[in-house]
Amino acid sequence: MAILLYRIDDRLIHGQVVVGWGQPLDIGFLVLVDDLVASSDWEKELYRMAVPPEMEIYFADVETAIRDHARYAADPRPGILITGDISVMLRLVTGVKAIGSVNLGGIHHRAGRREKRRYIFLTPEEERQLLALEAAGVEVTAQDVPGARAVPLAEILGGPD
């Protein structure tokens, strides 16, 4: 199988990932790429307890995820890889060079960000990072749940709905 979804979501593991995407895609494993989580046993246990028993979860910092990406991609089960922000995904894409598409699933409001979609808020720097992803050959779309339309990057950067 393969990693079916590369997702950027500041909630990391939550209902949309585990149920919304996880069930229709019959996901067998998750890869959570986050340096802070990977270095904390408490954080790992927090997310491990949120995952149903039929799903395996791997925790990795960015360097480990780059190193182990071929192993994730060769896993016979369908998987989802998640990062909590755009910069981490950009580092991953730069290191792996085998990621064809990235899903924006949830980047919520905070100071300095402007609304692009009801679940996507971006700083100017984050907009530049998304354009860098696209320049690297990655298709970037926003789509919170499988039944929603995948919104292309140009449309996202154009502003709110």
Add this chain to the structure above:
Amino acid sequence: MSESEAPKSVRAIVVGHGEFSAGLASAVQQITGMADQFVCLSNTGMAPSDIETALRSHLSEGVSVIFTDLPAGSATMAARRVARDRPELVLVSGVNLATLLDFVCSSAASPAEAARGAAERGRASLVVLERH
């Protein structure tokens, strides 16, 4: 985060996806008239840190019970982070109407004790009725 008013009688926070908590509270109100025991919060459009902040603000008012909808949901994750430094907090995930009804009607000595009993009642209320 949308939220209801917090009357002095509030004993617990109900938090979940969309209008889940407000809907449950509406049903509790219809059946018992005692939904004022709850503060209802929605995680819609909220970053995890925002949910956590909202939970902490209500806990600072003396509430010691949180009901959440989905064990893997962002509201539950935020509540678990709060519970890490609030050992007195009782967190019940997977809440349903039977749980909240038992909670508001409980004569237990404390909200925490009432929550534990209500969780058992809620679990028992989930049944499959196939033979009529």
